[in-house]
Amino acid sequence: MKEFQYTINDENGIHARPAGILVKEIKGFESSFTVWKGDKSCDMKKLMKLMGMGIKKGDTITVKVEGPDEEAAAEAAQKAFESNF
Amino acid sequence: MQVGTGKSILNGIAIGKLKLYHAPKYEISEAEIEDIESETARFEQAIQKAIDQQNVLYEKALETAGEDSAAIFEVHGMMLEDEDLQDAVRDIISGQKKTAEYAVREAFDEQAEVFAQMDDAYMKERSADVRDIKQAVLDVLFGVDPDSMQGSEPAILVAEDLAPSETVRLDKSLLLGMITREGSSNSHTAILARSMNLPAIIQCKEIDDSWEGHLGIIDGYHSKVYVDPDEKLLAELTAKMQEDEKKRLLLQELKGQENVTKDGTKIKIYANIGGPSDLGMVQENDAGGVGLFRSEFVYLNSKDYPSEEAQFAAYRQAVETLAPKQVVIRTCDIGADKMVEYMDLGDEDNPALGFRAIRIGLSRKDFFKTQLRALLRASAFGNLAIMFPMIISKWELEEAKKLLEECREELVKEGVAVGEYQVGIMIETPAAVLCADELAQICDFFSIGTNDLTQYTLAIDRQNAKLEPFLDTHHPAVLKAIQMTVEAGHRHGIWVGICGELGADMTLTETFLRMGVDELSVNPKSILPIRKVVRELDLGSGS
Numbered sequence: 001m002k003e004f005q006y007t008i009n010d011e012n013g014i015h016a017r018p019a020g021i022l023v024k025e026i027k028g029f030e031s032s033f034t035v036w037k038g039d040k041s042c043d044m045k046k047l048m049k050l051m052g053m054g055i056k057k058g059d060t061i062t063v064k065v066e067g068p069d070e071e072a073a074a075e076a077a078q079k080a081f082e083s084n085f
Numbered sequence: 086m087q088v089g090t091g092k093s094i095l096n097g098i099a100i101g102k103l104k105l106y107h108a109p110k111y112e113i114s115e116a117e118i119e120d121i122e123s124e125t126a127r128f129e130q131a132i133q134k135a136i137d138q139q140n141v142l143y144e145k146a147l148e149t150a151g152e153d154s155a156a157i158f159e160v161h162g163m164m165l166e167d168e169d170l171q172d173a174v175r176d177i178i179s180g181q182k183k184t185a186e187y188a189v190r191e192a193f194d195e196q197a198e199v200f201a202q203m204d205d206a207y208m209k210e211r212s213a214d215v216r217d218i219k220q221a222v223l224d225v226l227f228g229v230d231p232d233s234m235q236g237s238e239p240a241i242l243v244a245e246d247l248a249p250s251e252t253v254r255l256d257k258s259l260l261l262g263m264i265t266r267e268g269s270s271n272s273h274t275a276i277l278a279r280s281m282n283l284p285a286i287i288q289c290k291e292i293d294d295s296w297e298g299h300l301g302i303i304d305g306y307h308s309k310v311y312v313d314p315d316e317k318l319l320a321e322l323t324a325k326m327q328e329d330e331k332k333r334l335l336l337q338e339l340k341g342q343e344n345v346t347k348d349g350t351k352i353k354i355y356a357n358i359g360g361p362s363d364l365g366m367v368q369e370n371d372a373g374g375v376g377l378f379r380s381e382f383v384y385l386n387s388k389d390y391p392s393e394e395a396q397f398a399a400y401r402q403a404v405e406t407l408a409p410k411q412v413v414i415r416t417c418d419i420g421a422d423k424m425v426e427y428m429d430l431g432d433e434d435n436p437a438l439g440f441r442a443i444r445i446g447l448s449r450k451d452f453f454k455t456q457l458r459a460l461l462r463a464s465a466f467g468n469l470a471i472m473f474p475m476i477i478s479k480w481e482l483e484e485a486k487k488l489l490e491e492c493r494e495e496l497v498k499e500g501v502a503v504g505e506y507q508v509g510i511m512i513e514t515p516a517a518v519l520c521a522d523e524l525a526q527i528c529d530f531f532s533i534g535t536n537d538l539t540q541y542t543l544a545i546d547r548q549n550a551k552l553e554p555f556l557d558t559h560h561p562a563v564l565k566a567i568q569m570t571v572e573a574g575h576r577h578g579i580w581v582g583i584c585g586e587l588g589a590d591m592t593l594t595e596t597f598l599r600m601g602v603d604e605l606s607v608n609p610k611s612i613l614p615i616r617k618v619v620r621e622l623d624l625g626s627g628s
Contacts, residue, residue, distance in 0.1 A: 011398065012207055016214070017156050020163035047167045048196055054205050 001066045002074035010085045013056035018084035023047045025080045031067025089310035091289035094275045098326040099262030099284040103301040104240035117182045128185040131225040136165045193219035217248040252277045262303045266292045336613040340371045348625035353604040361402045366609035374411035376606020377584040396459035408467030418442045418474045442475035457492040465502040472509045477516035513537035518566045521573035531574045535585025594618045
């Protein structure tokens with residue numbers, strides 16, 4: 001399992017459009033993605049769930065990636081966060 | 086004749102046939118179904134078609150309204166692709182044996198409710214998006230063609246409310262005006278009306294199906310709607326509409342033109358604004374920039390000291406929206422007639438001559454630095470100028486600049502981007518006029534605040550009605566003070582503007598041009614009329 005943390009910089013937090021882009025970018029991976037904020041978590045491949053987390057600017061989230069292609073998947077997810085949030 | 090009332094979005098008159106814009110009412114059956122497989126197949130087809138439609142709308146909006154407006158449809162497409170949402174629909178069809186229409190309504194409404202319950206204003210709004218895409222799927226299932234709802238002749242549209250997808254679909258060439266029962270000043274209807282300069286009335290409760298096809302008038306000046314108007318009213322408002330159109334065309338011709346006199350003398354005409362909500366007016370009236378952004382609103386609209394983040398967001402919005410045009414933001418001018426409770430400034434016998442503006446900033450440095458940091462951060466996003474009010478001595482300006490430099494160094498150390506910016510002062514006291522030579526050497530510009538300068542030069546309280554006979558707004562002492570300031574500024578190579586009410590006084594425009602004033606900052610509505618005056622002047626033939 002791969003794991004990384006990220007602190008949201010974007011003024012609007014995880015809002016609709018970048019969240020959609022993020023989901024698109026990780027969908028192709030076989031690995032599963034779980035995003036954690038405090039004790040709440042959701043499947044990061046699910047747009048509505050991700051938006052429903054209400055992640056705001058300044059929140060630090062933890063992303064866990066697990067599966068056969070987790071190495072590349074975690075790297076792609078981290079990049080997507082850096083360029084979108 | 087019937088009369089309706091509501092909230093007007095813009096001053097203007099529209100006359101034309103009323104066209105009711107609403108989807109045909111359809112009934113959603115709650116009965117049990119037999120064939121789960123074919124019902125699921127109907128849903129699969131419908132959702133795919135709805136996704137395709139969002140992509141078409143995205144392309145259309147991209148062409149006509151730009152990337153920012155189009156993005157919403159891309160998001161709608163992505164939301165429709167959400168697996169959980171689709172699974173919820175499939176589960177209702179198979180588990181409860183309901184129709185595709187019923188399942189879509191239930192599943193989408195539930196998702197909309199999830200967003201509506203969130204404590205984040207941005208996410209709350211997303212519930213409207215979910216309802217919009219629900220409608221898109223239901224339209225496909227019921228075989229409704231949304232493009233046919235508008236009719237084929239020019240008309241005033243009458244609707245409950247307009248969703249973003251509807252405002253994009255509308256054929257704008259057939260749109261004379263809009264009347265809706267719902268909507269707020271920030272609804273999509275209002276945004277469309279403003280961007281197209283169309284009269285619109287929202288929150289009109291009298292809307293009725295019987296209006297279809299009747300002659301209607303929107304009177305945006307009085308927030309009224311007339312159905313089957315009598316002849317006298319029709320004639321009156323038709324004349325008013327034609328007069329507006331003439332004025333509009335005249336001013337429209339001035340947009341994009343230079344502020345230059347016949348002999349080639351140029352002047353900048355900027356706008357005075359009170360907050361980010363005025364930015365639309367700045368653009369509509371073709372201002373060269375903002376010459377006075379009063380930052381008081383961040384203090385007056387707040388119950389406690391406004392945070393650096395809140396201030397930064399407001400300043401950044403203004404600077405970024407108008408870039409590369411210059412935006413002059415005046416630092417906190419609280420005190421005298423603008424008081425806020427949480428600052429606890431205390432009572433004074435003579436507040437106009439008291440603890441206000443820069444005097445508060447230099448006494449409460451931490452408070453002041455919060456604003457300076459927010460301003461410096463905003464400077465990275467456009468062309469910012471920072472202006473200090475009520476300066477009377479050189480040391481005050483030096484001290485304010487020192488604080489600004491401290492903030493800049495802190496930010497650089499923290500790794501926060503800071504851009505280029507000018508630093509200037511308001512000239513609004515006789516002391517500043519008399520010290521203008523000294524002050525001009527250590528700043529980039531002067532902006533003359535004629536309201537306070539008049540009050541302090543003539544020793545007349547501008548709020549006191551009894552003093553009106555003594556108040557000469559064109560008093561030679563005030564005009565002399567303006568001239569001295571311009572000359573001092575130019576001696577040291579800095580620009581000098583006027584941001585008080587006199588700047589918009591068109592009987593003085595020629596005088597100011599002759600003095601060599603570089604910039605007039607006025608309320609946005611005065612910009613084009615002053616441009617007209619400037620373009621008709623010929624300074625060469627005068628003196």
